[in-house]
Amino acid sequence: MRIAVLLPCYNEEQTIGAVIEEFRAELPDADIYVYDNNSKDRTYEIAKEHGAFVKKEFRQGKGNVVRSMFRDIDADYYVMADGDRTYPARFVHQLLEPLKQGEANIVIGDRLSNGTYVEENKRQFHNFGNNLVRGLINFLYKSDLKDIMTGYRAFDRLFVKSMPVMSPGFEIETEMTIHTLDKRFVIKEIPIEYKDRPEGSESKLNTFSDGFKVLNKIFTLFKEYKPMMFFSIWSVLFLVLGLASGIPVIVEFFDTGFITKIPSAILAVGLVILSVLSFGCGLILDTVAANFKKQFEWELNNIKQDMKEF
Template identity: 50%
Template sequence: MVSQKIAILIPCYNEALTIGKVVADFKMHLPYAEIYVYDNNSKDETVAIAKKSGAIVKHEKKQGKANVIFKMFREIDADLYIMIDGDDTYPVDCIKQMVDQFTENNCDMLVGDRLSNKSYKNENKRAFHNFGNNLVRALINVFFGSDLKDILSGYRIFSRKFVKNYSSSIKGFELETDLSIYALHYGLTIEEYSIHYRDRPEGSESKLNTFTDGFKVIKLFFNLVRLYKPLLFFGTVALLLFTLGLIFMVVPIREYFEYQYVYKVPTLIFSIMLIIVSLLSFATGLILDNISIIDAKNFKVRYNNTL
């Protein structure tokens, strides 16, 4: 494990209260790793404290956690990457066990699972966060045929191949959802390690907005279903439109058989339009599904050839 070049990635925005402890914990439990703190326009003493603690400090001006992580992935060269928040909510004392599991099982991504025990439910004081976590987890597991316990954890380990091949257009806290669905779509090896989550210390404020960020995550999920499972997405739309078309067509058909004449011509035209659009939607799904299959095959070639 020591022979691997390990990089600790800590994106930060106003984490002066906790960043020093997070860096110190990694220096204690993983002394041979390089610790990177990328500041995202903090207004407090985050940068000064991180430097004093011995971290390599850099900056990302584009606001948003995803923007920071993308820059880290692009600039930092390592064999193994550990992503963690700077708010001291994730335990560092188990990091050696996490790295061992990741290395021994040749994972592409290992997720720090907060939800398999009661620590997150007991510690997290933010309303609706437990509900949001369960909803997103259920949606992804159903649509992608997985059995992941924690979709939104910000504590993850990545392989070099994962980091150098990952790409996305998101900007903020939807990052964890995108990482999970990306790995599931391309058939990468994902494992989880149960951790004990703790809430932020008093005086430390979360940057998450329960409803705004929750809506963004749900919106991202359906956009990714459209992107990664186009036949399912457009096929569902086609089925709904086709069903509506048949329902609207009942009245004109009944009129024709009863009076040998259609009085509600606009209804007939509307129903035919719905059926035509449904067929176009289904055809679109078929075409995009073939493109998605080809993309997945090309991705595997690129991924396996990454040094």
Template identity: 50%
Template structure:
């Protein structure tokens, strides 16, 4: 299904959001009356689908209700990106935490061809810090942001924002490999690695309304995000990842070999035989890891070249 150009699709992943989904649909329809509102019911056990369908009918707007049984925000977005065809995509949570009034500002850089992904930055204005009551969640955000900015030499402020606008090229060439809430981090890493144009726009953020509860678990979801980062580094930055492991092993082997070298230079005999074996083994493994790093880095480079050619091919067809 292809809408008249320039077509806009608002993607709203929803899991047990019957209290808020109706108002969120109304707000985004008011902000973008020509957009198609797509609610992805991610296996909700409440009346999310019923409320969404009733709201579409009441507004008389172009709306789609998509069902995704596989649990997780990543799965919901994967289904939406596969099923929905548009020129510009706007993603937001269905819990009234992101302002629909900023929707036009979010999609404008994509419409002008200035960005492939626009991120609603909750941190620059201090709104997220004012409303976020979970200290460890904020700490996790800062940790992830620091790691990504360090490894990718970027200066992004909000890595995990769920308010984003995308170009068609980004959506149709982005392989969603994660299932849960770490998908925003995965999007950011993919965009940075594949040299997509990323822009951040400060937006207001408010906490959920009374009676609505977050599905996030600070420790569990934080651990998933950290694990996802290491997975991405392993796949996209193998030289840095395996090279770091190689250096650690090499230094460990050197430390283990200090008593061995001291024996040899002092007595011309090795008394610390176990340490000598350990040091030699660590150095051998370090060389192996460094060799793996070089080989994988070459493979990743070839993959990036193929990806660039694919994007050029897709751009020429649109």
């Protein structure tokens, strides 16, 4: 059974050595991979000195790194963590166990339910962001996840080899979670402790620009994965506005046999046409999305078949 530990890194010279040693102590037989993303410090050299498989990824962004890692690396189980020593390695066994038992395809280390993230993280706005994203996703996908954006995760091979990584940057975690829910992979959450970065080590995440990208990702994936619901919302909105401006015109017509509110009449017709168009878009794209889902299921069957022959 091969286990791969994946550590995407950008400027983590201060901590990467310790992270590699901690994971090696917990999983002596695992292969540890560090993908260095144009670091301006000695991350690459230090990771090499500590005996990790080190590779350079030139396209900047965590998503780009994860994309390459998922494509390049062969293993039965995968663990992903940050290179900043915020996710303790000792939880790795708890993360791997449900995969080995076949009880989950993806296990996430949840920083939020036991409050260690809220306690440790110094950036208050991140808690608001976490709550907002969690609320949105749980509402859209009728799920009950506690921590959507955690960087501590374990996956089985089926998940890794079928995950289309489209996000270039920090939206990658959100994308993975939504993909999991949409494609009915089994997800399990394990509460973990989170430790803030040591003094002098800096987070690469920008609260506002990356927060905006995450929200944008949720919006885009909602449109792509649930087009009927997405376009129905627009359709209803236009219909309500259309009726609001059109009903007085109709009432006037029945009362007097004439129409004097010409601008309202034109507006109402426009809005109702938009409503019907939105609904049509929803119907068409719903079929497209359904076909993609079927395609994906066949792809999963193929990957599973390859794994058996492997």
